[in-house]
Amino acid sequence: MDKAVFKIENQDIAWCPGCGNYGILNILQQALAELNIGPESLVMVSGIGQAAKIPHYLRTNFFNGLHGRALPPATAIKAANPSLTVIAESGDGDMYGEGGNHFLHTIRRNPDIVNIVHNNMIYGLTKGQASPTSQLGLTTPVQTRGVINEPFNPLAVAIAMNASFVARCYVGDSVQTVEILKKAITHKGYALVDIFQPCVSFNKVNTYQWFKEHTYYLDNTHDTGNRVAAFAKAIETDNMPLGIFYENSKTTFEENTGVYRNDQRPLFRRELDVSKLTAAINAKKM
Amino acid sequence: MDKAVFKIENQDIAWCPGCGNYGILNILQQALAELNIGPESLVMVSGIGQAAKIPHYLRTNFFNGLHGRALPPATAIKAANPSLTVIAESGDGDMYGEGGNHFLHTIRRNPDIVNIVHNNMIYGLTKGQASPTSQLGLTTPVQTRGVINEPFNPLAVAIAMNASFVARCYVGDSVQTVEILKKAITHKGYALVDIFQPCVSFNKVNTYQWFKEHTYYLDNTHDTGNRVAAFAKAIETDNMPLGIFYENSKTTFEENTGVYRNDQRPLFRRELDVSKLTAAINAKKM
Amino acid sequence: MIPISHSPTEISLVLCGEAGQGIQTIETILTNVLKLHGYHIFATKEYMSRIRGGSNSTEICVASNRVASYVDRIDILIPLDKPAIDHLKHRISPKTIILGDQEQLATDLPIIDIPLTKIATALGNHIFTNIVAVSVLSGLFQIDLEMLQNYLASYFANKNREIVEKNLAAAHQGYQIAQELISSGSINIQIPQNPNIGPEIIINGADAVALGAIAGGCNFVASYPMSPSTGVFTYLAQYAPEFGILVEQAEDEISAINMGLGAWYAGARAMVTTSGGGFDLMTEGLSLAGITETPMVILLAQRPGPATGLPTRTEQGDLELALYSGHGEFPRIILTPGSLSEAFSLTQKAFRFADEFQVPVFIMADQYLLDSFYNVSESDLNPSPVHSCIIETSDNYQRYELTSDGISPRGIPGFGTGLVGLDSDEHDPAGHITEDPEMRIQMVDKRLKKLESIRNAVIPPEFSGSQDYQTLVIGWGSTYHTIKEAFAILNCKRAAFLHLKQVYPLPKELASYLKTADKTVIVENNATGQLAKLIKQETGVEIGHRILKYDGFPFSVEELANKLSKIL
Amino acid sequence: MIPISHSPTEISLVLCGEAGQGIQTIETILTNVLKLHGYHIFATKEYMSRIRGGSNSTEICVASNRVASYVDRIDILIPLDKPAIDHLKHRISPKTIILGDQEQLATDLPIIDIPLTKIATALGNHIFTNIVAVSVLSGLFQIDLEMLQNYLASYFANKNREIVEKNLAAAHQGYQIAQELISSGSINIQIPQNPNIGPEIIINGADAVALGAIAGGCNFVASYPMSPSTGVFTYLAQYAPEFGILVEQAEDEISAINMGLGAWYAGARAMVTTSGGGFDLMTEGLSLAGITETPMVILLAQRPGPATGLPTRTEQGDLELALYSGHGEFPRIILTPGSLSEAFSLTQKAFRFADEFQVPVFIMADQYLLDSFYNVSESDLNPSPVHSCIIETSDNYQRYELTSDGISPRGIPGFGTGLVGLDSDEHDPAGHITEDPEMRIQMVDKRLKKLESIRNAVIPPEFSGSQDYQTLVIGWGSTYHTIKEAFAILNCKRAAFLHLKQVYPLPKELASYLKTADKTVIVENNATGQLAKLIKQETGVEIGHRILKYDGFPFSVEELANKLSKIL
Numbered sequence A, B: 001m002d003k004a005v006f007k008i009e010n011q012d013i014a015w016c017p018g019c020g021n022y023g024i025l026n027i028l029q030q031a032l033a034e035l036n037i038g039p040e041s042l043v044m045v046s047g048i049g050q051a052a053k054i055p056h057y058l059r060t061n062f063f064n065g066l067h068g069r070a071l072p073p074a075t076a077i078k079a080a081n082p083s084l085t086v087i088a089e090s091g092d093g094d095m096y097g098e099g100g101n102h103f104l105h106t107i108r109r110n111p112d113i114v115n116i117v118h119n120n121m122i123y124g125l126t127k128g129q130a131s132p133t134s135q136l137g138l139t140t141p142v143q144t145r146g147v148i149n150e151p152f153n154p155l156a157v158a159i160a161m162n163a164s165f166v167a168r169c170y171v172g173d174s175v176q177t178v179e180i181l182k183k184a185i186t187h188k189g190y191a192l193v194d195i196f197q198p199c200v201s202f203n204k205v206n207t208y209q210w211f212k213e214h215t216y217y218l219d220n221t222h223d224t225g226n227r228v229a230a231f232a233k234a235i236e237t238d239n240m241p242l243g244i245f246y247e248n249s250k251t252t253f254e255e256n257t258g259v260y261r262n263d264q265r266p267l268f269r270r271e272l273d274v275s276k277l278t279a280a281i282n283a284k285k286m
Numbered sequence C, D: 001m002i003p004i005s006h007s008p009t010e011i012s013l014v015l016c017g018e019a020g021q022g023i024q025t026i027e028t029i030l031t032n033v034l035k036l037h038g039y040h041i042f043a044t045k046e047y048m049s050r051i052r053g054g055s056n057s058t059e060i061c062v063a064s065n066r067v068a069s070y071v072d073r074i075d076i077l078i079p080l081d082k083p084a085i086d087h088l089k090h091r092i093s094p095k096t097i098i099l100g101d102q103e104q105l106a107t108d109l110p111i112i113d114i115p116l117t118k119i120a121t122a123l124g125n126h127i128f129t130n131i132v133a134v135s136v137l138s139g140l141f142q143i144d145l146e147m148l149q150n151y152l153a154s155y156f157a158n159k160n161r162e163i164v165e166k167n168l169a170a171a172h173q174g175y176q177i178a179q180e181l182i183s184s185g186s187i188n189i190q191i192p193q194n195p196n197i198g199p200e201i202i203i204n205g206a207d208a209v210a211l212g213a214i215a216g217g218c219n220f221v222a223s224y225p226m227s228p229s230t231g232v233f234t235y236l237a238q239y240a241p242e243f244g245i246l247v248e249q250a251e252d253e254i255s256a257i258n259m260g261l262g263a264w265y266a267g268a269r270a271m272v273t274t275s276g277g278g279f280d281l282m283t284e285g286l287s288l289a290g291i292t293e294t295p296m297v298i299l300l301a302q303r304p305g306p307a308t309g310l311p312t313r314t315e316q317g318d319l320e321l322a323l324y325s326g327h328g329e330f331p332r333i334i335l336t337p338g339s340l341s342e343a344f345s346l347t348q349k350a351f352r353f354a355d356e357f358q359v360p361v362f363i364m365a366d367q368y369l370l371d372s373f374y375n376v377s378e379s380d381l382n383p384s385p386v387h388s389c390i391i392e393t394s395d396n397y398q399r400y401e402l403t404s405d406g407i408s409p410r411g412i413p414g415f416g417t418g419l420v421g422l423d424s425d426e427h428d429p430a431g432h433i434t435e436d437p438e439m440r441i442q443m444v445d446k447r448l449k450k451l452e453s454i455r456n457a458v459i460p461p462e463f464s465g466s467q468d469y470q471t472l473v474i475g476w477g478s479t480y481h482t483i484k485e486a487f488a489i490l491n492c493k494r495a496a497f498l499h500l501k502q503v504y505p506l507p508k509e510l511a512s513y514l515k516t517a518d519k520t521v522i523v524e525n526n527a528t529g530q531l532a533k534l535i536k537q538e539t540g541v542e543i544g545h546r547i548l549k550y551d552g553f554p555f556s557v558e559e560l561a562n563k564l565s566k567i568l
């Protein structure tokens, strides 16, 4: 499939020139096209923030909901119609700050969705406050004496939660990122893809250059089935590994709910059997 | 100090006979008394649930707030007056379910408080639905086909968050639990103490017997300074270790805010210097 | 009021004991056997926010005519422990017959001594007390022992045989006590039976809402447990395997409503169940439903607030919350069932309204309505086929197409060739972000315009009483039966009762009902008269008299009759 | 309307370009130098929800008399890019003088060509464009070049020397252009100066609220960023080190308000800042403040909803949200500042009210008020000493002691010998859980009774216009100056304007003001007339005319004058 299927004519993209978000948009389209996932069977779910505007920039179905709340509707959409490919995508503030509780409990559910996080270590849309992943000491208009709270480590937490697929990428390397993203999409179960994305307007510390200098790829000695090893890699914070940290195979939320055990049809194709209900009511006569 | 200082006359405790909560109440009073922490300098903060009723059963200051919301006020109380000993205590549903996001971000802040969680693997007060720590397969009136979501592992997550003190206890062993709790209270920084507590009314699987059979103590070969080793211990779920998993020493939230850098007084003892404000306003003339 | 010796047509039984003593079991068994025996029954519980201890009670009214409201009067009381008497002392009158264990109760009140504990202990366990109590009462109502024993056998079917046997023995002994009481002339109950009642259905409000939801096509429920809404959630979970309902306990209420919205977006028919505090957390999601025009059905089960308040008691204190919560301006619908039949039919209707108008629809209930049981006939719970408004999209589908009535055909992803975009920002017809002031105005107008269609579909209020009334009494929701029964007692000639089944938008006919009245009275189970305020705002009419109650308990028939009699 | 050639006393300048082009810088520099030069200034921004691109603009009114509201009229426009002209086309009149880069703008409109880009490019960077523009305008207003250069030098003090030099050079070149325009007779601006203005203070609404909070003794702020409240949060963070304010960015709004409540409980004076959607998430905490009688100050900074809506625009759509959100029934106070001076004094007052009455207090602002700058005199921002109501507890202290006015002395843990218990359940005087119906009634009555004291302390509305009015125009919050200026234009004899600084409880005098009027008009920046609804509910008076606006922009003076003229 040609990724041009996702193109929207004459659109005004609200991102800053040079922003890492453009790269992610491009990578996403590429990965989808290579996997032959077209706009009609895809639903992009996002929250609010610069990253969260992404569904408006590729032609598809989308649910652009509330700040921090992409994961619950994404889980429900997939559960209501498992034939859809569902991607929940937002910024680091959205997913790990406002949405932190959903991050935890969505991993517990293990719906078959991909969770892409644009990790720019800053709140972009609201003009540069610290995000949960901001590095210690970073000064901002609110964190005037520098960030004092321990940065959130999404990979370590996802591994601690026994998430079914955990990866980190850097937008500057589109070739590898496309590959990892494709694996995340084809993986069955919840897949976290945290993508380092420089915010050229507000984060003057964690730049393209900085990410290049502070990351390296996991090599093939890394065993993605080893949870402890994955954890040890995830807590390396001076020089941060990229790649797939951890994978396991579990049944998905949709499967576990039992709703599709005897009936494969999505919920919207089913009808209430009124006689069954009448029978249930009548059963209460005794 | 005699733990009788905490006694309230003629009280009607709303817990079920035989409940593990009584043991925790007793252990807590014992630990406080041994550390000579009296009612006046203590604040108990809780949410809503059976466990969260604990502040009503010992004579002290208390803030019994909303379900899931013990940690934010606890953090603020300590920050507004660091001379108080602050304990945030609630159930597993409260702390890891409704309050999950605060659990994450409180650990990031590292206030010098103790966070005690009564982990009975069930929602007690609302009559027996699954909690985030309920084991797979447990059936309840809501989880009629059994729990399908991966149980939340509070220790693994706390270690992934680099929490400054992480321990697990079993209420059935009050001697060791008192000791661990005392260490948690004297530890500087955020301390998680997850306590296994049988709910005799609603959790018929995870009984006193069950906990006895499924736990063991970390021995002294365990290095509480080793985060990866602590993690490896935390993800053992067949036979679950008890004891202190992980410890580190970090500056606290109160210290980091800078508010006490040049002035040790709690906030309520300070006064606005109106002339300073007038000066700040006048500085805007230019 | 209605002494037992005066051949009454209605008797109120109250059983009281601590949490964990099986009040619920007593209630279930007694109501069922009494109904099978040919009596109308009504049962309501009051309980504390704890699992064991304290004092909980159930009132069971047994009658020849339909009965459906709480009365203060206790005709027969069985206190199962000593604190029970103190707990209910304000309701015990000289006419109250108290049956119980004299020794254990140690009270000065006259008691008909029945050796509940002794029998239970003899059977090997204190827990048989409640079956003995049930059986004494069944015996007093002259229910066939065999019928009771059959019922017990099926009730305890999944217990082991020894326990079943002991329960049957307990029943037998209870009957003997009853026979002695009757033959000694201590108690003589004579209420006419009605064989038509036997085949009726006993349910409570929670079950009626759950069944109504299924009738409305509900196939997705995401909730977080919270009294008094948990019952509905639990019933739906129980029906889930049979009806293919996806039931998920969310991590919090925020997740619950956002899941619900995702589900509707993808073509499911979703509901969330909660109470005030949990609903507060859903209000941003409510606002999202508003701007995205996503249907949503919300059970708002009220209990006394603010905050945790009285978690297991009842109140109607969240009407203004339902009316105004969620930021920004958008239409909504608020339904207020007053009976089990309405709980069923209005919940069913809620799904229809949500789907048709693409707005959030509230079912406002409260602990009293949800936890009360009575018998209804099959025709009171009458499901009709579900008609879904979803359309199959075509290529140039636009989710927010501007239409004359503000309602845009609703497509879903994966059904048709179009794409479906939903956006929490102000958006253009395709659902894309816009900041254009003209488009903003069009979209605000579009959303608000739907109120016109909604107003035309409002569920009319139920009028009863004198056509030629001077005084109009207005109520909403769970006060329905109590007001009706109070009217029946007062037998007032120039008064009428208007029961609102939908409070927002208010029914058009309300204004003319009000105009006709010389005197207006509102009955609300809250402290500030929230419906009265809405009525003033919408119609300009200041309600003259407000009968309010906010101690956590429902109005009783006598109390309300008494208050009304001072005004009428 | 007021052509420049007619020796005006007020000129409106508009500069427009894309986000990131430095509109904010222009605004700051121009307003300051114009003020120092002896002009009253008013500046208001409108911007899109993006960081770069799009079209943002600032309007700066320059005048001899005080000026403080948005006008549609553009006397001088400097479009910094091509889309700017399209963005503002509905406001460009034949009298608008457009100064700009002819080549770049490529428009048919008559343009006075000034080589902004060329100069900037010659200086080595496009970013100098805005300093050239600033300087042309400064020159046209005949501001001393040295003064401008001094100001620029201090403004760019922390930039490197080369950049400072280039900015000064840009200023110099801008001045030359201005001199040419003046000497060629193209533009001739003659507005009388006033030397007393120089020492005034320029601030915006956000800063006024922040300073008012400090004046109120605020020493704890927990918030989550959200436009348009973030400005206040940021200012407080900036003042924090100086004033010892503990500022924490919470993980979400739920945490923010619960932290704030914990802080008040422990003796701090806390504030939270948010906007509608974030506030929704705080409403359970609001209810907690209600039942626990914990003080709380909430800045509710309004923007158009529902949901994400128009994140950077303005609206007054959340009044009903503030009035009724949070479940259960409890009192609250809502303050609605209309000017910078009120933003300061009412925020200060909010802390006093919260502390004294132990209720949540809202400061309702909006994007327009918070983002608008003008000059005020020192006496407009007049802090008074903070008086705390905290008491030192003694042994038998009871937090919820029943008192005649419902207000219990508030102790805190660690101050005195007493213990302080706070509980979200219904509680007894000591703060312990109760389910006793009598205690419940007493506690509900206690909390609601506080409304009496609160009503007696209501901040009176500001009345202006004819004492002998036929028509009464009512407004609240940020519409204040605009309505006043529209009145000034209309010069109507039999009309008056009532500005509400507090909308809940409504001031007592409102009823009599309304009674005197033959005609009533409400002006609200929302779609449904929320204050009009409240007034009807509280006073029974139906407001006759509603002037509403809900496209995301504030009323302009002309627009409002025009609409009012049709009614008056």
Ligand SMILES: Cc1ncc(C[n+]2csc(CCOP(=O)(O)OP(=O)(O)O)c2C)c(N)n1
Pocket (backbone or CB within 6 Å): A048, A049, A050, A051, A052, A067, A090, A091, A092, A093, A094, A095, A098, A118, A120, A122, A123, A124, A125, A126, A131, D224, D225, D226, D227, D253, D277, D278, D281, D308
């Ligand atoms: C409930 C709520 N709180 C706050 C906001 C304001 N808000 C919008 S985006 C954002 C943060 C964006 O940061 P991030 O998620 O990291 O995305 P980025 O812009 O950096 O891509 C915030 C705080 C909101 N829209 N809703």
Ligand SMILES: Cc1ncc(C[n+]2csc(CCOP(=O)(O)OP(=O)(O)O)c2C)c(N)n1
Pocket (backbone or CB within 6 Å): B048, B049, B050, B051, B052, B067, B090, B091, B092, B093, B094, B095, B098, B118, B120, B122, B123, B124, B125, B126, B131, C224, C225, C226, C227, C253, C277, C278, C281, C308
């Ligand atoms: C916002 C909100 N949602 C739901 C509830 C209802 N609720 C009260 S306690 C509780 C769960 C209690 O479980 P847990 O925290 O594990 O405590 P336990 O009773 O088991 O000790 C729930 C769901 C509530 N009070 N507030």
Ligand code: SF4
Pocket (backbone or CB within 6 Å): A014, A015, A016, A018, A019, A020, A021, A050, A051, A120, A124, A125, A198, A199, A200, A201, A202, D051, D052
């Ligand atoms: S603000 Fe930052 S993250 Fe947002 S578009 Fe600009 S550069 Fe990208």
Ligand code: SF4
Pocket (backbone or CB within 6 Å): B014, B015, B016, B018, B019, B020, B021, B050, B051, B120, B124, B125, B198, B199, B200, B201, B202, C051, C052
């Ligand atoms: S319900 Fe469970 S947790 Fe609660 S008091 Fe009873 S036994 Fe303990």
Ligand SMILES: [Mg+2]
Pocket (backbone or CB within 6 Å): A091, A092, A093, A118, A119, A120, A121, A122, A123, A124, A131
């Ligand atoms: Mg970000």
Ligand SMILES: [Mg+2]
Pocket (backbone or CB within 6 Å): B091, B092, B093, B118, B119, B120, B121, B122, B123, B124, B131
């Ligand atoms: Mg629990």
